[in-house]
Amino acid sequence: MSNAELIWDLVDEHREEFIGLADRVWGMPEICYTEYRSVEEHRKMLEQQGFRVTENVAGIPTAVMGEAGEGGPVIAIMGEYDALPGLSQVANIAEPQPVEEGGHGHGCGHNLLGSAAMLAAAGLKDWLEKTGTPGRVRYYGCPAEEGGAAKGFMVRAGAFDDVDAAVTWHPSGVTQVGIANSLANTRIDFSFTGRSSHASAAPHLGRSALDAVELMNVGVNYMREHMPPDARLHYAMLDAGGVAPNVVQGFAKVRHAVRAGDLATMQALVERVKKVAEGAALMTETTMSWQVVSAVSNMLDNDPMKRAMFDNMQRLGAVPFDAEDKAYASQIQATLTGADISNEYLRAGVAEKDDTPLCDFIVPLEARGVSMPGSTDVSDVSWAVPTIEARVATHAIGTPGHSWQITAQGKAAAAHKGMIHAAKIMAGTAVDMVRDEELLAAAKADHAARTAKTPYVCPIPEDVHPPLQPRPE
Numbered sequence: 206m207s208n209a210e211l212i213w214d215l216v217d218e219h220r221e222e223f224i225g226l227a228d229r230v231w232g233m234p235e236i237c238y239t240e241y242r243s244v245e246e247h248r249k250m251l252e253q254q255g256f257r258v259t260e261n262v263a264g265i266p267t268a269v270m271g272e273a274g275e276g277g278p279v280i281a282i283m284g285e286y287d288a289l290p291g292l293s294q295v296a297n298i299a300e301p302q303p304v305e306e307g308g309h310g311h312g313c314g315h316n317l318l319g320s321a322a323m324l325a326a327a328g329l330k331d332w333l334e335k336t337g338t339p340g341r342v343r344y345y346g347c348p349a350e351e352g353g354a355a356k357g358f359m360v361r362a363g364a365f366d367d368v369d370a371a372v373t374w375h376p377s378g379v380t381q382v383g384i385a386n387s388l389a390n391t392r393i394d395f396s397f398t399g400r401s402s403h404a405s406a407a408p409h410l411g412r413s414a415l416d417a418v419e420l421m422n423v424g425v426n427y428m429r430e431h432m433p434p435d436a437r438l439h440y441a442m443l444d445a446g447g448v449a450p451n452v453v454q455g456f457a458k459v460r461h462a463v464r465a466g467d468l469a470t471m472q473a474l475v476e477r478v479k480k481v482a483e484g485a486a487l488m489t490e491t492t493m494s495w496q497v498v499s500a501v502s503n504m505l506d507n508d509p510m511k512r513a514m515f516d517n518m519q520r521l522g523a524v525p526f527d528a529e530d531k532a533y534a535s536q537i538q539a540t541l542t543g544a545d546i547s548n549e550y551l552r553a554g555v556a557e558k559d560d561t562p563l564c565d566f567i568v569p570l571e572a573r574g575v576s577m578p579g580s581t582d583v584s585d586v587s588w589a590v591p592t593i594e595a596r597v598a599t600h601a602i603g604t605p606g607h608s609w610q611i612t613a614q615g616k617a618a619a620a621h622k623g624m625i626h627a628a629k630i631m632a633g634t635a636v637d638m639v640r641d642e643e644l645l646a647a648a649k650a651d652h653a654a655r656t657a658k659t660p661y662v663c664p665i666p667e668d669v670h671p672p673l674q675p676r677p678e
Contacts, residue, residue: 209520211335212636213629216328219254223327223628224621226250227320231296231615234288234309234316237353238674240267243286247319247346254327256344263362265355265671267348270364271323273330277339278369278645280329280635283586284322285315285350294612299536301609310612314376317599317615319346321624322373325631332636340639343368347582349671352392354499356582358671361663365589370510370638370648373583374595374627376611376620378549378602380523381568382515383504383594385587388437388464389471390580391500391664395421395482399491401455411453415446417489418457424481425461428474435578436474437464460498464580467503468664498672500664504584505655509647510593510634515570517633524598524626526563530619534562534601537610546603551575563619564598579606588661591648595630599623 226246233242244267251258256271293308294301304310311317326344333340345364349355359365375383397418402411425438432438439462446454461478465471479495486493526534538546550557554574555566586592600614600623614620638645 208636208640209517209633212328212332212632213521215331216324216625216628216632219324219327220625222250223320223324224624226323227316227621227624228616230286230316230319231311234293234311236288236290236309237349237351238265238267238672240287240348241676244269244346244348247284247286247323250323251344254330256330262345263359263364265348265358266673266676268355268359269346271326271344272341274333274341275339277341278639279341279343279367280638281343281345281365281368281371281590282322282326282329282631282635283345283347283356283371283373283583284319285347286319287315287348287351287353289313289351289607292607292609292612294609296613296616297533298613299533299540310609311615312607312609312611313351314599314611314615314620315350317376317620317624318374321628322631324625324628325372325635328628328632329635333639338639342635350582352499353671354501354582354665355671357499357501357585357663357665360585360589361665365586368590369645371586371590371592372631372635373592374597374631376599376623377596378598378600378604379553379564379568379596380518380566380598381553381572381596382511382518382570383596384574385504385506386578387504387584388435388466388578388580389468389501389503389584389664390462390464391471391475392460392462392498393475393478394443394458394460394496394498396458396494397456397486397491399453399455399489402453404451404453408453412490413453414457414491415454417485417491417493418442418459420488421459421482421485424484425478428477428481432474433465433470435466436470438462468662497666497669501580501582502584502588502664504581505587505592505652507591507593507648507651509644509651510591511570513637513644514593514595514630514634517630517637518567518595520633521626521629523565523567524623526565526619526622530617530622531562533617534619537601537614538562538603540610541603545605549603562601564602585663588656591652593634595627597623597627597630
């Protein structure tokens with residue numbers, strides 16, 4: 206039996222346990238730094254599988270790490286389990302129906318992400334034991350990917366300092382090796398303080414903080430013509446100063462997200478956004494302060510690891526969906542637009558296929574899709590150590606990320622099959638990294654070359670700490 210067949214069999218031995226873990230986490234959706242129940246489920250599973258467990262990683266109570274093996278290289282397999290606000294949804298139906306009005310939901314599939322990553326780690330642990338191969342596998346349970354930059358804080362705290370290579374994945378509409386085109390991203394809160402007054406009797410005595418926020422937003426919008434085409438600017442009102450229109454608002458706060466293709470460009474844009482905020486304060490005679498909330502880097506590629514992961518995908522083939530899986534996916538696609546479906550193919554860089562509700566192919570390694578990137582804190586790990594990410598089909602082609610449709614599909618049989626497939630891809634890639642010294646050396650050399658001119662600098666200021674949330678009573 207080949208190493209690939211052995212590791213895949215070892216993954217299969219645990220499949221039902223980890224499907225159960227994924228479904229339990231789906232049923233307890235928790236958002237940014239509140240994942241206390243989810244991390245407890247992951248901690249218990251690590252102990253059950255015989256890992257040496259470290260809690261409170263990097264001082265974050267909802268982060269956990271499990272290690273197994275001795276000597277040899279250290280391979281990290283990273284998982285997540287945070288949900289999104291407002292995406293509560295009943296499972297296995299094809300119409301919007303929240304479990305709880307306004308509740309949270311796994312609208313990005315992180316219940317699957319964490320479970321598959323730990324399953325891959327469990328398979329690698331068993332492989333190391335059965336083959337007597339020196340090496341250590343670590344499962345990193347990472348909270349707060351959605352806006353919390355937890356991995357960035359973990360990297361800054363040294364949690365990956367002795368890791369040789371890192372592997373992860375993300376649920377997707379297609380199966381492909383991840384394209385390293387994520388954007389560096391920072392979120393900054395801008396607070397304006399003015400002077401309250403009666404809006405009718407004494408408006409001249411007031412200085413409106415809300416006016417300052419609105420002027421800032423207008424100014425930032427005027428930047429859009431004069432910035433790199435891959436940069437992005439977004440904002441959300443955090444505090445509009447109250448609901449009384451007859452009061453001049455004395456305080457208001459807005460959060461701005463700034464994205465760009467690399468850290469240097471992002472930081473330059475941030476300085477321009479700050480100047481706009483200063484101008485808004487000057488125009489309204491208010492005072493302004495700002496505070497970085499989180500920040501992540503852009504993703505670094507790694508060619509040797511990409512090829513190793515693609516080889517595993519090819520040997521495994523496409524996710525084995527059946528007619529029942531495709532029937533449900535077709536129902537989901539009926540809730541989407543043609544543009545949603547076309548967009549998935551454009552991003553993957555492959556020709557659109559008719560009558561294909563679920564991905565029955567592997568995107569070629571050389572495919573170059575239309576770049577429409579987001580941001581992820583996996584990127585900061587990619588600057589610290591050689592890193593590779595898989596995208597594996599778990600839901601209907603064209604399903605938008607961060608949608609009720611993703612939540613609805615999160616416990617479907619197709620999602621479970623994609624999750625197991627992802628675990629096998631990651632575990633197979635990790636075995637290659639452990640047993641092939643030349644591959645690991647090539648991955649490290651590739652990483653060193655990419656960071657030689659621009660060494661990693663954590664984009665999170667030293668005085669910014671994770672916005673930890675208290676454990677629920």
